[in-house]
Amino acid sequence: MAAHDPVEQKYVYDFAEGNKDLKDLLGGKGANLAEMTNLGLPVPPGFTITTEACKAYLTTGREPDGLAAQIEAHLESLEREMGRRLGDPDDPLLVSVRSGAKFSMPGMMETVLNVGLNDRSVVGLSNQAGGNDRFAWDSYRRLIQMFGKTVCEVPGEEFEHALDEIKRAKGTHNDLDLDADDLRGLVDAYKQIFAKHTGREFPQEPREQLDLAIRAVFDSWNAERAILYRRQERIPADLGTAVNVVTMVFGNLGPDSGTGVAFTRDPGSGAQGIYGDYLANAQGEDVVAGIRNTVPLQELEQLDKTSYDQLLGIMARLEEHYKDLCDIEFTIERGKLWMLQTRVGKRTAAAAFVIAGQLVDEGLIDLDEALHRVNGAQLAQLMFPRFQLDHEFEPVAKGIGASPGAASGKVVFTSARAVELAADGESVILVRRETNPDDLNGMIAAKGILTSRGGKTSHAAVVARGMGKTCVSGADELEVNVPAKKFTVGDHVVNEGDVVSIDGTTGKVYLGEVPVMPSEVVQYFEGELDPENTDDALVRSVHRIMTHADAARRLRVRTNADTGADAARARRFGAEGIGLCRTEHMFLGDRRELVERLILASGEREREDALAALLPLQRADFIEIFREMDGLPVTVRLIDPPLHEFLPPLEQLAVNVAVAQERGEDVAKEEALLAAVRRMHEENPMLGLRGVRLGLVIPGLFAMQVRAIAEAAVAVVRDGGKACPEIMVPLVGAVQELETVRAEAERIIAEVVGDSGVEVLIGTMIEVPRAALTAGQIAEAAEFFSFGTNDLTQMGWGFSRDDVEGAFFWRYLELGIFGISPFESIDTDGVGRLVRIAAEEGRAARPGLKLGVCGEHGGDPDSVHFFHEVGLDYVSCSPFRVPVARLEAGRASITTTGSDSR
Numbered sequence: 001m002a003a004h005d006p007v008e009q010k011y012v013y014d015f016a017e018g019n020k021d022l023k024d025l026l027g028g029k030g031a032n033l034a035e036m037t038n039l040g041l042p043v044p045p046g047f048t049i050t051t052e053a054c055k056a057y058l059t060t061g062r063e064p065d066g067l068a069a070q071i072e073a074h075l076e077s078l079e080r081e082m083g084r085r086l087g088d089p090d091d092p093l094l095v096s097v098r099s100g101a102k103f104s105m106p107g108m109m110e111t112v113l114n115v116g117l118n119d120r121s122v123v124g125l126s127n128q129a130g131g132n133d134r135f136a137w138d139s140y141r142r143l144i145q146m147f148g149k150t151v152c153e154v155p156g157e158e159f160e161h162a163l164d165e166i167k168r169a170k171g172t173h174n175d176l177d178l179d180a181d182d183l184r185g186l187v188d189a190y191k192q193i194f195a196k197h198t199g200r201e202f203p204q205e206p207r208e209q210l211d212l213a214i215r216a217v218f219d220s221w222n223a224e225r226a227i228l229y230r231r232q233e234r235i236p237a238d239l240g241t242a243v244n245v246v247t248m249v250f251g252n253l254g255p256d257s258g259t260g261v262a263f264t265r266d267p268g269s270g271a272q273g274i275y276g277d278y279l280a281n282a283q284g285e286d287v288v289a290g291i292r293n294t295v296p297l298q299e300l301e302q303l304d305k306t307s308y309d310q311l312l313g314i315m316a317r318l319e320e321h322y323k324d325l326c327d328i329e330f331t332i333e334r335g336k337l338w339m340l341q342t343r344v345g346k347r348t349a350a351a352a353f354v355i356a357g358q359l360v361d362e363g364l365i366d367l368d369e370a371l372h373r374v375n376g377a378q379l380a381q382l383m384f385p386r387f388q389l390d391h392e393f394e395p396v397a398k399g400i401g402a403s404p405g406a407a408s409g410k411v412v413f414t415s416a417r418a419v420e421l422a423a424d425g426e427s428v429i430l431v432r433r434e435t436n437p438d439d440l441n442g443m444i445a446a447k448g449i450l451t452s453r454g455g456k457t458s459h460a461a462v463v464a465r466g467m468g469k470t471c472v473s474g475a476d477e478l479e480v481n482v483p484a485k486k487f488t489v490g491d492h493v494v495n496e497g498d499v500v501s502i503d504g505t506t507g508k509v510y511l512g513e514v515p516v517m518p519s520e521v522v523q524y525f526e527g528e529l530d531p532e533n534t535d536d537a538l539v540r541s542v543h544r545i546m547t548h549a550d551a552a553r554r555l556r557v558r559t560n561a562d563t564g565a566d567a568a569r570a571r572r573f574g575a576e577g578i579g580l581c582r583t584e585h586m587f588l589g590d591r592r593e594l595v596e597r598l599i600l601a602s603g604e605r606e607r608e609d610a611l612a613a614l615l616p617l618q619r620a621d622f623i624e625i626f627r628e629m630d631g632l633p634v635t636v637r638l639i640d641p642p643l644h645e646f647l648p649p650l651e652q653l654a655v656n657v658a659v660a661q662e663r664g665e666d667v668a669k670e671e672a673l674l675a676a677v678r679r680m681h682e683e684n685p686m687l688g689l690r691g692v693r694l695g696l697v698i699p700g701l702f703a704m705q706v707r708a709i710a711e712a713a714v715a716v717v718r719d720g721g722k723a724c725p726e727i728m729v730p731l732v733g734a735v736q737e738l739e740t741v742r743a744e745a746e747r748i749i750a751e752v753v754g755d756s757g758v759e760v761l762i763g764t765m766i767e768v769p770r771a772a773l774t775a776g777q778i779a780e781a782a783e784f785f786s787f788g789t790n791d792l793t794q795m796g797w798g799f800s801r802d803d804v805e806g807a808f809f810w811r812y813l814e815l816g817i818f819g820i821s822p823f824e825s826i827d828t829d830g831v832g833r834l835v836r837i838a839a840e841e842g843r844a845a846r847p848g849l850k851l852g853v854c855g856e857h858g859g860d861p862d863s864v865h866f867f868h869e870v871g872l873d874y875v876s877c878s879p880f881r882v883p884v885a886r887l888e889a890g891r892a893s894i895t896t897t898g899s900d901s902r
Contacts, residue, residue, distance in 0.1 A: 029100025087206025415442025549890025579876020691731025
């Protein structure tokens with residue numbers, strides 16, 4: 001059989017060869033450029049180098065075989081199509097080199113414009129532009145600046161200082177006041193900066209410029225800021241980025257040219273209309289960098305009505321085609337409109353809900369897809385408070401409300417200072433003239449971002465919206481002086497450390513801390529706003545989507561509540577029962593003395609007296625909770641923590657006793673208490689005498705609690721109410737432990753319940769790895785399992801939660817060992833596998849076994865999807881997170897058909 005040559009892997013695609021569904025291969029930018037090309041929209045010709053090429057390069061440190069030849073072939077094809085050659089001194093073809101990962105990462109990776117310019121082709125570019133020397137030299141200085149910073153790591157501030165120096169010499173603050181001679185001098189200055197830092201002259205060979213720029217984009221996938229952004233947004237690290245090589249079109253050719261960014265709806269509120277920014281005589285980087293303040297997109301109608309009308313038509317077509325809010329970048333070159341990018345636009349949490357509802361009304365999507373377009377993290381953002389304003393709070397400045405929210409904090413002017421203060425627990429507001437990708441650390445650390453330049457499409461605005469951070473941009477009344485660590489506005493001077501408040505909805509800036517009030521979404525969940533009788537589009541959309549989520553979900557949602565007040569609030573938020581009632585919380589406060597009596601009991605009679613005193617108090621607690629839940633299931637966990645938690649710390653008690661003895665005081669009681677604390681002292685109490693072990697060692701303790709639960713249920717039923725108690729035995733590791741407790745509990749329940757009709761389930765908390773691995777045995781004695789994933793995570797990983805999160809988790813996150821803390825989102829591979837094993841083996845032994853989870857993971861969006869997948873019946877979480885869990889349980893039930901809601 002004849003041997004066949006291996007088929008060469010295809011690494012390069014012309015725009016006409018791709019489509020929007022190839023984001024894994026072509027990245028989001030490349031896939032959407034291809035889609036627009038196939039729709040017949042005016043897209044500058046070009047080609048995309050795939051993410052596979054990037055991954056091969058990052059793995060081996062060199063370009064994969066065949067890539068160079070494929071780039072050459074596609075470049076030659078592009079030159080034929082355009083009738084120009086890259087870097088031709090007489091009639092040059094220039095290209096941009098842009099990154100484009102599957103998921104949008106605004107500003108995190110690299111872009112180089114005007115590739116192909118050199119000392120000779122800059123003259124040809126001027127001739128192309130009808131002798132416009134200023135345009136040609138402006139384009140050349142931009143190439144050296146971007147290439148130097150991006151490809152060769154030349155400090156960007158050196159280029160900025162050189163530009164500022166020339167503007168000072170000219171007596172202007174505006175780039176547009178520089179003429180061709182000024183820019184020619186700036187090019188010479190930039191070349192000297194480049195040579196000083198690189199040890200070589202700026203490369204004059206266009207193909208070398210192209211190849212180095214492509215490699216720089218590949219390398220930028222693993223740049224520190226890109227890694228940090230991916231971690232923040234939970235974007236997988238192994239996707240790689242595509243590289244798009246696009247024919248340059250120029251918005252800096254004069255007043256009939258320009259560049260802009262447009263949204264098909266307001267990304268801040270979701271309102272329909274014309275939203276965007278336009279900047280005449282500029283290249284695209286000027287808009288997103290916020291270097292010059294833009295004008296609203298509507299003003300383009302007066303500047304160039306033909307292009308404006310064409311743009312609106314394209315925007316409507318793209319939104320209908322993508323069935324979603326679209327974020328569009330465009331350039332006008334001497335009256336000719338070019339589309340440079342479209343993507344499903346990042347939006348605020350409020351806009352996500354409003355837009356989803358609008359698109360359902362317009363018939364573009366159904367309610368399943370609307371539910372897929374929003375997520376629990378966004379809903380949680382909407383439940384944060386907002387400013388409560390009155391006549392005492394007058395704004396000192398107003399910018400653009402770029403990302404909603406209410407944020408107060410100490411002013412800082414550098415990312416490093418923001419990180420430093422935030423690590424000390426301070427709330428900070430990062431104030432900059434404009435942000436850039438190097439500010440990402442500070443933006444993550446800050447409660448809010450305030451800039452004096454830029455608009456809704458500036459770097460600060462786009463990144464803040466993606467992270468859910470409050471942002472006010474373009475507050476141009478602010479004179480920001482970073483070296484002096486202050487800003488001035490009117491007669492006010494605000495120094496670093498002073499407190500300001502910013503409103504990301506109105507764009508207003510206030511001095512001092514402004515009080516907050518509940519959000520309208522919380523008021524809706526509390527029943528204070530009627531969604532059928534309100535003009536609030538957000539409340540109506542939240543209600544509509546939550547109603548559909550409740551209808552779609554299989555998982556029930558309970559709450560963790562220990563008091564009647566918590567139970568009542570959780571019911572208003574939609575809880576369908578209590579999944580965890582912690583009885584140890586009922587032993588605190590004034591009751592601590594009774595616990596001390598129990599611990600200090602010298603004999604059976606004293607112990608029984610202490611338990612008898614606790615019984616009516618426990619019974620009253622349970623009566624209140626059962627009444628609030630009115631027949632919904634209530635899972636009561638018998639006392640779990642070690643008893644030493646109810647006693648003074650050993651060291652403190654020993655000192656108090658020694659001091660009192662020195663003074664000659666009567667310390668007999670304190671000495672007895674100290675002896676008990678010493679007797680009970682454990683090196684690692686979380687692995688010691690607690691949970692079921694405590695109930696077995698202290699006779700009557702669990703019996704008292706079981707009696708209180710049963711008597712409370714009977715009392716509620718005899719008063720005409722309903723009660724569905726479930727008794728949960730904690731920390732079981734062997735079925736024999738549960739069997740022993742169950743036998744005593746059943747005897748007490750039978751004695752108390754009689755003919756009242758009250759039914760009491762008995763189950764256990766699966767929080768010890770051995771319990772998960774012997775779940776089939778334990779299920780024979782348990783009517784339900786509730787997974788305590790906090791302890792299961794501690795014991796599964798060998799972590800003490802109280803110690804490790806501050807000690808070394810930050811380093812694990814930094815190194816990528818964790819994408820997220822396993823206490824925040826369940827470790828599906830390890831701890832999650834224990835849950836899966838216990839669920840499968842438990843139900844195999846007892847088919848009707850009820851399964852739930854009551855750890856903090858019960859309210860985590862990603863974890864809820866996992867619990868749905870493994871077949872749990874319910875999740876339980878804090879009252880405030882109940883709506884989040886309801887939403888995510890609904891999302892877990894629907895078939896994913898639309899765009900990723902990341």
